[in-house]
Amino acid sequence: MSAATPAAAASQSVLDVTDFSVEFRTRAGIVRALDRVAFSVGRGETMALVGESGSGKSVTAYALLGLLDAAGRITGGSARLEGTELTSASPAALSAIRGKRAAMIFQNPRAALNPIRNVGKQIGDVLRRHAGLGARAAAAEAIEMLRAVGIPDPARRAGAYPFELSGGMCQRVMIAIAVATRPALLIADEPTTGLDVTTQAVVMDIMGRLAAETGMATILITHDLALAAERSGRIAVMHAGHIVEDAPTKTLLLYPRHPYTRRLLAATPTAAGNLADLRSIPGNLPDLRRDDLPPCRFAARCDRRLPACEAPMQWRELEPHHRVACWNPA
Numbered sequence: 001m002s003a004a005t006p007a008a009a010a011s012q013s014v015l016d017v018t019d020f021s022v023e024f025r026t027r028a029g030i031v032r033a034l035d036r037v038a039f040s041v042g043r044g045e046t047m048a049l050v051g052e053s054g055s056g057k058s059v060t061a062y063a064l065l066g067l068l069d070a071a072g073r074i075t076g077g078s079a080r081l082e083g084t085e086l087t088s089a090s091p092a093a094l095s096a097i098r099g100k101r102a103a104m105i106f107q108n109p110r111a112a113l114n115p116i117r118n119v120g121k122q123i124g125d126v127l128r129r130h131a132g133l134g135a136r137a138a139a140a141e142a143i144e145m146l147r148a149v150g151i152p153d154p155a156r157r158a159g160a161y162p163f164e165l166s167g168g169m170c171q172r173v174m175i176a177i178a179v180a181t182r183p184a185l186l187i188a189d190e191p192t193t194g195l196d197v198t199t200q201a202v203v204m205d206i207m208g209r210l211a212a213e214t215g216m217a218t219i220l221i222t223h224d225l226a227l228a229a230e231r232s233g234r235i236a237v238m239h240a241g242h243i244v245e246d247a248p249t250k251t252l253l254l255y256p257r258h259p260y261t262r263r264l265l266a267a268t269p270t271a272a273g274n275l276a277d278l279r280s281i282p283g284n285l286p287d288l289r290r291d292d293l294p295p296c297r298f299a300a301r302c303d304r305r306l307p308a309c310e311a312p313m314q315w316r317e318l319e320p321h322h323r324v325a326c327w328n329p330a
């Protein structure tokens with residue numbers, strides 16, 4: 001795909017990713033997990049990254065923040081966070097960026113929290129390390145953060161351990177830890193999976209409010225198209241390590257152009273649509289260990305395939321901010 005930075009959000013972008021590629025070395029061969037991924041996220045914008053399981057959503061998040069395991073490496077491209085190049089940053093620089101300018105929340109908050117430290121101290125630790133607060137100020141600010149994420153009686157709850165809190169409360173604590181230093185970028189990887197519907201809405205409301213108040217850019221990684229539709233301003237669709245379409249949410253839902261996006265939407269007709277439940281998209285993701293992966297990794301599943309699809313893929317800007325990687329868009 002071309003190296004061009006997407007036009008969307010380019011003027012005030014917090015994160016610009018271009019031609020970003022990641023591979024894993026495994027005993028069974030090299031997994032080409034991401035291939036020339038490109039997107040931008042602007043100040044205060046929430047971009048949803050959607051796609052089937054295995055499409056590369058989590059690898060994108062981990063690779064951007066320097067959290068790939070030893071088998072993984074970035075093999076090309078650029079990712080600039082407020083102008084700072086992440087792909088060439090040292091481990092120490094990335095660790096500092098993770099605490100302060102970029103944060104991530106995960107699906108299982110209880111597992112991500114330290115089980116033997118109370119939650120107030122865990123928020124305080126971040127503030128002491130990355131915002132330079134003293135112990136007393138950090139403790140007071142931790143209580144304010146718990147209040148900001150809607151935890152009742154925050155002064156008392158600051159002394160609670162994760163096992164004493166519900167899953168929804170633990171996710172709020174994770175959000176408090178993530179946003180304590182007012183990061184420019186929040187990556188939320190399936191943040192509401194496993195929570196009941198009411199708690200999901202509360203957690204998403206909190207993230208939306210914090211983004212609006214602080215101008216934080218958010219990448220929402222989700223299987224849940226309904227959640228993406230409701231909570232994002234823009235959706236990027238991933239398939240087998242490629243972003244295949246990227247458009248403002250309404251445009252993508254009303255006028256999907258990539259054959260894969262259309263299949264995804266057609267296969268999730270209800271408001272409760274969830275990509276994890278999809279059974280009706282024919283074919284599987286290609287084996288990413290193959291040496292001869294085709295330029296379009298969807299071609300084998302695509303009913304609009306043309307001989308032209310054998311050519312290297314190019315981004316097409318269909319209209320401002322609506323891009324598709326397809327030689328024969330619908």
Ligand SMILES: Nc1ncnc2c1ncn2[C@@H]1O[C@H](COP(=O)(O)OP(=O)(O)OP(=O)(O)O)[C@@H](O)[C@H]1O
Pocket residue numbers: 024025026031033051052053054055056057058059060069071072223288
């Ligand atoms: N440590 C690893 N070693 C080898 N391959 C890996 C590793 N981690 C991820 N992959 C591969 O990278 C690809 C993308 O995986 P990723 O977890 O990003 O998908 P995903 O879209 O986030 O899926 P899910 O929604 O299930 O989390 C998959 O083919 C996966 O098998």
